[in-house]
Amino acid sequence: METSGRAPTIVVVMGVSTSGKTTIGRMLAQRLGVPFVEGDELHSAENIAKMTAGQALDDSDREPWLQALAGWIRERTHAGKGGVVACSALKHEYRDLFREAGPGVWFLHLALDQETARERTAHRAGHFMSAQLLDSQYDTLEPLRAGEQGLTVDAAADLDANLDLVQAAIAPFESDS
Template sequence: MQYPATHLVVMGVAGSGKSTLAAALSQQLGWACAEADEFHPAANIAKMSQGVPLQDEDRWPWLEEIRDWMTAQAAGGESTVLTCSALKRGYRELLSSADGRVVFLHLDGGAELISQRMQGREGHFMPPTLLPSQLATLEPLTPKELDAGSLRLDISPAPEELVAAVVQALNLPAGQAPRAS
């Protein structure tokens, strides 16, 4: 099945492995990769660095910027892999309005494992103290989102196993980005 440009949005709470999986998918598929964190304005980063959770009014402009980037990539016929927490259905609806096929890959795991991962990483502005607020905000993928092709992935397997599962489940040709018609 040939699709227009496809956007794989690797979603989940901080520390779930979004960056690791996105980089591995990007390498396997040969698609452009972007970190949603790079789209945050300085004010958002400052808040999170101080342990202050973002509110919806902080997130909407950030999400619109991400959607617009995906649309620009699709206009050039490019498929993408993107990390984005996409914690709420409303956020995913906004991102889904990007041109092309948008598929969410929800990395799901227990709070204890995710907290351990967060404590082991260095140089990231999101402190482990914000994990409870992210878990409280998270709205899992709905049956409608799952029926549309989005996937819930247990974070326990190695990244290469998750990549293989995604490529197989979505019938993606490794090394060939679907082109816009």
């Protein structure tokens, strides 16, 4: 996923908790032969403790985390390398920050209905995101807007089919090299 003469493609896999960001992100990175970063791993201990306690993060809590993710995007872009990052990227302004960090940023929104997300959360073990925080994520979520480079897919659809859709959608960006 290296490019010459243009910014490398950085795919940000976005969506609410349990939409499958990590799963599809890892698989997409493997298919593309680029590094993957799990955005949750860049949260501060304070943010994780707050979410574990069932408290939603506000923008001031998220700011250092978003800056760390933007830094990773910037590093990959400056190195001329692509990558995949899993991050909720719920608000348009957060996505703007990522676009400013790397002009090759492309978003994959894994859309998931609340009922399915609740069911998945109830069966999820070992993660700090609780079912009670799902409502706050849906309240915050701003789907991709017209003009934002990216694609929205059904997170409950077949994983391989979604990966094929993503690869086909980013192919024009990759063939410019």
